[in-house]
Amino acid sequence: MDVRTICLGILTRGDATGYEIKKLFEDDGYQHFVEASFGSIYPALQRLTDEGYVSVRSETQEKRPDRKVYSITPQGKARFIASLLKPLPEDRHRSPFVFAMLFADLLPQSRVSGMLDAYITQIEGKLAHLDEHAAASKSEGERFVSGFGRAVYIAILNFLRTHRAEIEKHQAAQAAE
Amino acid sequence: MDVRTICLGILTRGDATGYEIKKLFEDDGYQHFVEASFGSIYPALQRLTDEGYVSVRSETQEKRPDRKVYSITPQGKARFIASLLKPLPEDRHRSPFVFAMLFADLLPQSRVSGMLDAYITQIEGKLAHLDEHAAASKSEGERFVSGFGRAVYIAILNFLRTHRAEIEKHQAAQAAE
DNA sequence: TCGATCTATATCGGACCAATATAGATCGAC
DNA sequence: GTCGATCTATATTGGTCCGATATAGATCGA
Numbered sequence: 001m002d003v004r005t006i007c008l009g010i011l012t013r014g015d016a017t018g019y020e021i022k023k024l025f026e027d028d029g030y031q032h033f034v035e036a037s038f039g040s041i042y043p044a045l046q047r048l049t050d051e052g053y054v055s056v057r058s059e060t061q062e063k064r065p066d067r068k069v070y071s072i073t074p075q076g077k078a079r080f081i082a083s084l085l086k087p088l089p090e091d092r093h094r095s096p097f098v099f100a101m102l103f104a105d106l107l108p109q110s111r112v113s114g115m116l117d118a119y120i121t122q123i124e125g126k127l128a129h130l131d132e133h134a135a136a137s138k139s140e141g142e143r144f145v146s147g148f149g150r151a152v153y154i155a156i157l158n159f160l161r162t163h164r165a166e167i168e169k170h171q172a173a174q175a176a177e
Numbered sequence: 178m179d180v181r182t183i184c185l186g187i188l189t190r191g192d193a194t195g196y197e198i199k200k201l202f203e204d205d206g207y208q209h210f211v212e213a214s215f216g217s218i219y220p221a222l223q224r225l226t227d228e229g230y231v232s233v234r235s236e237t238q239e240k241r242p243d244r245k246v247y248s249i250t251p252q253g254k255a256r257f258i259a260s261l262l263k264p265l266p267e268d269r270h271r272s273p274f275v276f277a278m279l280f281a282d283l284l285p286q287s288r289v290s291g292m293l294d295a296y297i298t299q300i301e302g303k304l305a306h307l308d309e310h311a312a313a314s315k316s317e318g319e320r321f322v323s324g325f326g327r328a329v330y331i332a333i334l335n336f337l338r339t340h341r342a343e344i345e346k347h348q349a350a351q352a353a354e
Numbered sequence: 355t356c357g358a359t360c361t362a363t364a365t366c367g368g369a370c371c372a373a374t375a376t377a378g379a380t381c382g383a384c
Numbered sequence: 385g386t387c388g389a390t391c392t393a394t395a396t397t398g399g400t401c402c403g404a405t406a407t408a409g410a411t412c413g414a
Contacts, residue, residue: 001273096178155332
């Protein structure tokens, strides 16, 4: 699922600038399971334009930098749908926190507790952010995705709250040896 | 959490070749929340060697390609632990499936059902794989990580089984319009 | 015995991210 | 009221990483 495909998908929901596409990842519910940086969005839009999958209109405003507003073309929409008909790439969930827990025995107990606290705070924040924007979810797809995210975050929080003592206690035992 | 740090972590558990490090991601429980390809592992080990964080001994076998067995040095272990004391990068969970669900209304109902089936199968496979290797988990860290993975996968399966009808039914309604 | 799979290293092109540069607009604090 | 901070907006660059590919002998099953 490359950045070009992601941009096409977002543009099926309406015209946008590169900047606005990036904002959608930060502000709205898009961010949790897909993301892209400016460094890949702008080249992606450029290439999609060259290939005829999107069109641009440059809104030259007075006293403002140009807005390049991108619109998806019929060919772009066809291409996007075609990409959804092919087998999807697998999920990749990368978690430095989880990896770090494998090495709890190498760390002071306070650091392990600190990691757990920081991670729980991080997930609580994501859950709160999701709930904030879930209220505005109007399509069934958005509701489904919000629900999916909630289910995952709540499961993580629940697991950590009921099992953190095990890794913390074990770590203390190691330190006491 | 770059590939060099990941390699150092794995080498704290024992010597290994680049090939064996990669195998750990595929076969053992490591794979679920961290991964790396050959294209990044070999250059990482090369650079770690140059920087003195690992050492190599080349086991020149007869009738076999050389095995380059890497060992972590005291400086390497110190560096790894230091990296765990700094704030960890956030999780990134990329899911083409979840993104695709946002566009269910653009797809035939059969494709949405097919995506759901394929995704459920994928997650069931990961859960089975995790359970297979969870039995061999000897450290508390490994048990914790296995438990974490199970909690996430089970939450996903539970959500999909109880909510898939909503996105499928909605999709059917769209198609009927 | 022959193809498939496995061990094992290595490289290359392309995709992607994080950081940085630029620049005028707006907005809050003092 | 003005000055720094933040926001809108585009763009580039260095470096990291992945996926595919190449090589090559070993082993194993049909």
